[in-house]
Amino acid sequence: MTGMSKTIQLNNGNEIPIIGLGTWQSSKEELKTALRAAIDVGYRHIDTAYNYMNEDTIGEVLQEYINSGKVKREELFIVTKLPMIHMDPNLVKRSIEISLKKLQLSYVDLYLIHGPIPLEYDGNDNNIFPLTEDGGWKIAEKSDLLGTWKAMEKLVDFGLTKSVGVSNFSISQIERICKMAEHKPVTNQVECHIYFSQKELFNACKKLGVTLTAYSPIGSPGRPKNLKEADEPVALEDPIIQRIATKYGKTHAQILLRNLIQRGIIVIPKSVTPERIRSNFQVFDFSLSEEEMGDIDHITIQKRYFDMSTKFKDHPERPW
Numbered sequence: 001m002t003g004m005s006k007t008i009q010l011n012n013g014n015e016i017p018i019i020g021l022g023t024w025q026s027s028k029e030e031l032k033t034a035l036r037a038a039i040d041v042g043y044r045h046i047d048t049a050y051n052y053m054n055e056d057t058i059g060e061v062l063q064e065y066i067n068s069g070k071v072k073r074e075e076l077f078i079v080t081k082l083p084m085i086h087m088d089p090n091l092v093k094r095s096i097e098i099s100l101k102k103l104q105l106s107y108v109d110l111y112l113i114h115g116p117i118p119l120e121y122d123g124n125d126n127n128i129f130p131l132t133e134d135g136g137w138k139i140a141e142k143s144d145l146l147g148t149w150k151a152m153e154k155l156v157d158f159g160l161t162k163s164v165g166v167s168n169f170s171i172s173q174i175e176r177i178c179k180m181a182e183h184k185p186v187t188n189q190v191e192c193h194i195y196f197s198q199k200e201l202f203n204a205c206k207k208l209g210v211t212l213t214a215y216s217p218i219g220s221p222g223r224p225k226n227l228k229e230a231d232e233p234v235a236l237e238d239p240i241i242q243r244i245a246t247k248y249g250k251t252h253a254q255i256l257l258r259n260l261i262q263r264g265i266i267v268i269p270k271s272v273t274p275e276r277i278r279s280n281f282q283v284f285d286f287s288l289s290e291e292e293m294g295d296i297d298h299i300t301i302q303k304r305y306f307d308m309s310t311k312f313k314d315h316p317e318r319p320w
């Protein structure tokens with residue numbers, strides 16, 4: 001198991017590196033440093049989104065590496081996401097074209113629908129989270145998840161992305177899409193860590209041939225204060241993780257990541273700190289025993305760090 005594969009095969013035959021670099025909330029200069037450190041140490045999978053407003057910075061660094069010959073385009077696995085304001089099927093192609101232009105690429109490797117609920121598009125491409133007067137999200141009047149999916153599939157046919165997938169989708173949403181899909185979603189990117197193990201979703205996706213990608217795999221300690229609660233459990237400080245980390249002489253983050261990849265889950269830890277970026281990637285030289293995997297599996301704390309349920313109110317496509 002120690003020498004486990006660093007990639008996972010997707011249901012269309014493409015391979016995805018099991019560890020990618022998360023880039024949410026990275027400022028321009030720190031992101032450049034982060035990307036250089038990541039590619040230098042061996043990351044090939046980069047996770048971004050239209051909504052992160054950083055695709056242009058990623059594009060600059062990718063060009064630098066591709067032009068210098070340090071890395072070939074086909075060795076990279078670049079993931080970006082359709083914003084919820086562009087979920088109208090007529091807006092999907094234009095949206096990926098905006099992303100590709102910023103990324104300075106002719107195709108991405110994976111394009112995800114960022115979330116299942118369309119937000120109102122007011123003609124302003126920068127207004128990614130349009131608000132109602134009471135501060136809620138302005139949800140689009142029409143929701144046509146299967147129509148959006150059909151538009152996503154066309155992007156594969158146009159050669160604008162190699163694979164398509166979803167993010168923050170429920171079991172029933174994935175099932176509905178798989179039933180009609182010509183190009184099945186290859187992954188569902190969702191919150192997943194020791195306090196939110198997503199067993200049911202993981203098993204349901206597995207049956208459908210859909211992989212799970214874990215966002216916030218180390219518990220998103222840096223997310224904005226308004227998304228945090230006082231006294232919430234902190235995955236990086238869990239005593240079981242601490243005990244296992246001490247045994248192997250590894251960092252807590254390395255144990256959190258190893259646990260997920262050993263379950264067969266793709267991880268996209270974010271860091272802008274070169275030393276952490278390097279150590280987060282060093283998880284292939286040891287393995288957790290069955291007993292240790294079981295100890296983590298039996299952790300009873302349940303904590304969803306991203307609870308958007310109030311934003312989605314009682315929308316029929318609310319995923320949780």
Ligand SMILES: NC(=O)c1ccc[n+]([C@@H]2O[C@H](COP(=O)([O-])OP(=O)(O)OC[C@H]3O[C@@H](n4cnc5c(N)ncnc54)[C@H](OP(=O)(O)O)[C@@H]3O)[C@@H](O)[C@H]2O)c1
Nearest residue numbers: 022023024215216217218219220222253269270271272273
């Ligand atoms: N699809 C979605 O809706 C969605 C939602 C959330 C996130 N994501 C994606 O998933 C990625 C990861 O999620 P995330 O950013 O929420 O959380 P995360 O990767 O679990 O945690 C990132 C935080 O942990 C810190 N960190 C990283 N490595 C560490 C280490 N070895 N030791 C201690 N602290 C460490 C980082 O600090 P420094 O950067 O200061 O080093 C940062 O504050 C995002 O960047 C984004 O690409 C997707």
